[in-house]
Amino acid sequence: MLGAPLILAVALGYVGLLFAVAFWADRRAERGRSAIANPYVYALSLAVYCTAWTFYGSVGRAAAEGPAFLPTYLGPTLACALGFTVMRKMIRIGKAHRTTSIADFLSSRYGKSAALAAAVTCFALLGLIPYIALQLKAVADGFDILSHAPLIIMPRHLEAKPVLEDTSFHVAWLLALFAMLFGTRKLEATERHEGIVAAVAFESIVKLAAFVAVGLFTLAAFGGPAALFGRAAAEPRLQEILAAAHPRAEPLGWSLEMLLSFLAFLCLPRQFHVAVVENVSEEHLGKALWLFPLYLWAINLFVLPIAVAGSLQFPGGVDADTFGLTLPLALQREGLALVAFVGGMSAATAMVIVESVALATMIANDLLLPLWLRLPGRPLSLERDPRRGILVLRRACIVLVLASGYAYYRAIGQMHSLVALGQISFVAVAQFAPALLGGLFWKHATRRGALAGLIGGFAVWFYTLIVPSLVDAGLLGEAIVAHGPAGWGWLRPGHLMGLEGLNPIAHAFFWSLLVNLGLFTGLSLLGTPPAAERAQAELFVDAFAFPARPEAVPLWRGTARVRDLRLLLERFLGRERTEEALGEFARHHGLRPRPGRPADPALVTFAEGLLAGAVGSASARVMVASVVQEKPLRAEELLEILEENRAAISYSRELEKLAEELRAANRRLEELDRLKDEFIATVTHELRTPLAAVRSIAESLQAHPRMPEERRRSLTAVVVKESERLGRLVNQVLDFQRLESGKSLGQPLPLDLREVWREAAAAMRPMLEERGIRLALEEPETLPPVFGDRDRLLQVALNLLSNALKFCPDTGGRIDVRLERRGDEITGVVSDNGPGIPAEDREAVFEAFYQVRRRGPRGRLAGTGLGLAIVRRILEHHGGWIRAASGPEGGAAFHFGLPLRPPPPPPPALTP
Amino acid sequence: MEPNAGRNDRRWVVFLLGCLLLNPPMLSLFAQPAGILELPLLYVYLYLAWAGLTALIALVSRESPPDRGGGP
Structure with a gap:
């Protein structure tokens, strides 16, 4: 129960x-932890x-x-x-x-x-x-x-x-x-x-x-x-x-x-x-x-x-x-x-x-x-x-x-019933829709049109929905519903103009909207609104084109004193809130309004906006007007101010875009600068290591004139080797530098890539045989020529081969080279059976001095660290590409391609 | 402005699609005594179309990257 x-x-x-x-929730809001500031609430x-x-x-x-x-x-x-x-x-x-x-x-x-x-x-x-x-x-x-x-x-x-x-x-x-x-x-x-x-x-x-x-x-x-x-x-x-x-x-x-x-x-x-x-x-x-x-x-x-x-x-x-x-x-x-x-x-x-x-x-x-x-005689003060x-x-x-x-x-x-009551209300508020939507999207919608539409629509609503319910309640005679007022059948509330086939709600909605829309659009089209109204129309319809703060578009001219405005605000918002708001205004406009000074139009607009939030825009207008001397702006002046602000905001958007581009360019320059510094630091470091070795050996030879012959010979051999390495390094750095600036390529000539690779293989043969490595060169019967700098492409082949050589195991090492034509480019693969390259390093190996950070298979520095970087630069200058992958036997595989057509002239490169 | 215009176009398409799907004469196709698992066909259709429309609205109502007022 x-x-x-x-x-x-x-x-x-x-x-x-x-x-x-x-x-x-109010307590939370006071402590600054709003419970409602999320899309779910x-x-x-x-x-x-x-x-x-x-x-x-x-x-x-x-x-x-x-x-x-x-x-x-x-x-x-x-x-x-x-x-x-x-x-x-x-x-x-x-x-x-x-x-x-x-x-x-x-x-x-x-x-x-x-x-x-x-x-x-x-x-x-x-x-x-x-x-x-x-x-x-x-x-x-x-x-x-x-x-x-x-x-x-x-x-x-x-x-x-x-x-x-x-x-x-x-x-x-x-x-x-x-x-x-x-x-x-x-x-x-x-x-x-x-x-x-x-x-x-x-x-x-x-x-x-x-x-x-x-x-x-x-x-x-x-x-x-x-x-x-x-x-x-x-x-x-x-x-x-x-x-x-x-x-x-x-x-x-x-x-x-x-x-x-x-x-x-x-x-x-x-x-x-x-x-x-x-x-x-x-x-x-x-x-x-x-x-x-x-x-x-x-x-x-x-x-x-x-x-x-x-x-x-x-x-x-x-x-x-x-x-x-x-x-x-x-x-x-x-x-x-x-x-x-x-x-x-x-x-x-x-x-x-x-x-x-x-x-x-x-x-x-x-x-x-x-x-x-x-009200007369009740002045605000x-x-x-x-x-x-x-x-x-x-x-x-x-x-x-x-x-x-x-x-x-x-x-x-x-x-x-519940539904009938609710729907009657719906039809009533729907009368606001033409003025609301028209006001949002149609600049020519006028106050007269909106007001007439509203009144007309509402009258129809009252006649078609409320009059019948008054009849039901016994407050009016039934004749009006059954036969229309004074017997005019075409004015029956439930069937205006004899319209049949709609339920009462749909019927009332249709007629009220029709009258409303007709008056709203008709009067709007016929009349020209006053200047102030046109200005508001611009601000509403183009809301996204204007600054979010209305005082940024001060549509006002006249004389006003800061003190009067402040007093007005204090009366309606309180002293504390007024201080806070004026402080906010000062922050945005960079000046603090002083009492006694004339107020600028932005402050007047700001004050009116603040008041509008408390008492509504119509009352705020009247209140502000009571403490300032306004000189009405002419329509052209108002529209000019609006145009300026619209232009200003699109101009500032342009500026912002430009500034963003500049910032990006600057970031890129800084990055290049950093790369250059890094490059110089690495190169100097690389040069210093062999130099230090040579110097310490020379000092030791100088200090011990009676060094045994055998020891002396082995030391001089090291000096020779280190000097050779030094020379190679300097040459490669110069090469690299030239490639970076795009200056080092000769005139592109047609050449057969197979010949280039055969020559490279022949040149490498002694070193390969010394380590017992088998090199297999697989090439098609015919291969169209590519356009390029022969010496540079030979350098590519030599660098790739010596790189593969370095990573081959000491016994049973093998290198496979395969050339073929694919579509409009010639591709090649150089694979070895060494330890391979971890997936996360496959892009990094092409960076200059990458392998400084990684030691070769036999615990020594395996090269200058520029070989692969040079390879990639040369191929890119030829319009080609190279990437590292995993080989068939788990080793490294370098895939590269060269276009058959001559490459376009390279863009001027940014040197590091 | 361009990417925004595209997004705005998609919203209009969803709106118009919704108008077509949820109104007669589309509905009259389903207004018949037959049903799915005894459920009246028209209701099944209406609730499915409604859910689908809501999903489409979710797709096109993702907040655009902070556009500085270049909106509709």
């Missing part, structure tokens, strides 16, 4: 938990989109109409596909202009128009109060159903409770308290409300987990999906929803609903709030754009199974909206029903919290403050502490929003 006290305790406990989460906060409508209403819709519940979630998915085009721009602009709400955003775009801000606010309020009422109704219904368990009684059969005994009343005031506590801590509405975002993300997890739990339980209780749908297929009354009549019977309705949710997702004040105002970093968008659709997908996965199972379980008498609760109850799982109740509550409360904060900010900033500023006043105003607005939602629910909420 659940019982009302237990359920109430769980409900209030859950809200208490929300307070704890929000409090924790951002994506979860976007999931505030899923309300009680999703949790309960979708099931109800699925049970009645099959897949018709899905377009509401497919639309936002498509919006995410375009997220980088639309949402990123909104975030960028929102941050640059310190936007506090969608009303503020639109007002700012259309020349900081107070009228537009007020219109958007009023319409949002009218459109969304029913939506908030819907959430409260869901909580109340859930409570009523659970408290009568194990009986299953529909709330509509119950008597309305007195307000104080109504759960949703207590939930409403608790949520108002929550929103006031965590949503109005600072005046600057652009300051993030970390506590609220964290709580909303937490609720998103709870509602998903709860819904999935109910879904899995349902599937298990009915023996798995196949068994469940098998039973459903045998039930004639479920045929319709399974065979999915909806998209076929009403294809237009399906697509219109998808478009509707696409637009609503972008325009809903709460979505704008979490997506733009609370966004921590633009970079979080990338991940959120697919995490959020994934969330929608997951939370919708079990809608149909629950709907079908509920329809099987209850042949009638139970609202399909309540299946999420009543199904577990009917199957004697009261605990699970309680979990579902908490899930539904989390969906409802998250929406109510964010929507009421967003709406309250709009009412205070975009409706009441501009009115108050216009009389108000002693406007900060407190505005915060109190905002809190009062939160109470107002929730109280209206609750009152609406008490008045007529019982008559509508």
Whole structure:
């Protein structure tokens, strides 16, 4: 037995938990360790989109109409596909202009128009109060159903409770308290409300987990999906929803609903709030754009199974909206029903919290403050502490929003299903879409067009959706719905112009959007906006072409004093925040504004931007105008400033690119310089070793004139050998140097590579025989000539052979050379059966003096260390290549190639 | 600008593809009583297409290398 006290305790406990989460996140934020600064929390906060409508209403819709519940979630998915085009721009602009709400955003775009801000606010309020009422109704219904368990009684059969005994009343005031506590801590509405975002993300997890739990339980209780749908297929009354009549019977309705949710997702004040105002970093968008659709997908996965199972379980008498609760109850799982109740509550409360904060900010900033500023005889300076006043105003607005939602629910909420109420709200907020999207991408969109479109669209919304519901409520006569006003049939609210074949929502959406778009585009095309509005249009549409900080584009001229601006800021932001902000300004602009001095236009723009973040752009405009003497800029001047800044930013981008190229070139030069130093150091070291040997022998000969003849001879032999090595080294260094500078190649002449190799083999023969090494030269019968310097190519062959010789084992050594033609080049392989080259060294062996670091097989320095480096240089100068690999018998193999055509003249090489 | 333009084009393609896949008349192909493992065909199709679209969005929504405002 659940019982009302237990359920109430769980409900209030859950809200208490929300307070704890929000409090924790705010504390973390104060300590500088934000809990919400990551794409996962951002994506979860976007999931505030899923309300009680999703949790309960979708099931109800699925049970009645099959897949018709899905377009509401497919639309936002498509919006995410375009997220980088639309949402990123909104975030960028929102941050640059310190936007506090969608009303503020639109007002700012259309020349900081107070009228537009007020219109958007009023319409949002009218459109969304029913939506908030819907959430409260869901909580109340859930409570009523659970408290009568194990009986299953529909709330509509119950008597309305007195307000104080109504759960949703207590939930409403608790949520108002929550929103006031965590949503109005600072005046600057652009300051993030970390506590609220964290709580909303937490609720998103709870509602998903709860819904999935109910879904899995349902599937298990009915023996798995196949068994469940098998039973459903045998039930004639479920045929319709399974065979999915909806998209076929009403294809237009399906697509219109998808478009509707696409637009609503972008325009809903709460979505704008979490997506733009609370966004921590633009970079979080990338991940959120697919995490959020994934969330929608997951939370919708079990809608149909629950709907079908509920329809099987209850042949009638139970609202399909309540299946999420009543199904577990009917199957004697009261605990699970309680979990579902908490899930539904989390969906409802998250929406109510964010929507009421967003709406309250709009009412205070975009409706009441501009009115108050216009009141005659209440000049700004009389108000002693406007900060407190505005915060109190905002809190009062939160109470107002929730109280209206609750009152609406008490008045007529019982008559509508969850989905119908939600969709009426969607059509209302979709009226913002033409002005929003047009404002983002169309420079010629004007304030007059936006305002007229909004009003026209809203009027149609009211006439087609609200008038019929007033008739249902008995407030209007039925004649208007049945026959049209004054009997004009073509004006029937449900069938304007006699349009048939659409459901009421799609019908209202179509006509309102048509009127809205027509007025918006028509008036925009006909009129020319004033200069200030055109400037804002440029800043919005080309948001990515301008600097992120608006004060970098100061669209202002006149005289202002720093002291006045500072006083204004201090009144609204407080002394501390003003100091901080002015310090920030000084850091970016390199000068500290002194009181008493005239303020430059950048500071005026900066101050207005700061104020806009607290009171909205329209009010900020008025406030700043009250302390400065402005000389209006002409349109051409404004556009000129904009053009200059646009040019400046593209110029600075060019400069940045150029600087990066220069830095790269410099790095390359430094690297070459380093290589050169290294080369010189190695060469000197290499020269000094034999020189030191020669010198010490000479000194010893000088010191011991009577040295035995045999000893003397052996020492002189060493001197000769070391001098020879010294001479060879000097020659090779010179060779190498010449090759590096690309000067040492003779005129390329056609030559037969086989002859070159035969000559090299003959020259090496004595040394090979001395060590008992067998050399096999394998060559094709015919080989086309290559073009090259014969002496240099002979040097290649000799160096490769003597390198192989060095690494052959003392007994049974063998070297294989194979030449062949492959396509348009001649390739060769020189392989030995020595120890081979480790894979990681195969490139390094071609570096000069590489083998200084590696000793030859017999523990002595095996050569000068330049042989292979010279080979590679010569081949590259001939347009060829060489690389080291592993030979057939584990030894080293050098593969090289030379083109048959003469190489192009070598580019001037950079000498080390 | 060029690589960004390419990325932006891909996003539009995904969006248009999604519009086509998730709307009639495409849906009417699947709106029939037949099913897979007793599951209604249309639902199976819708959830698969939805998941596929989400995967495509993930592919094209990778954060571009810090472009200095050269975006869409």
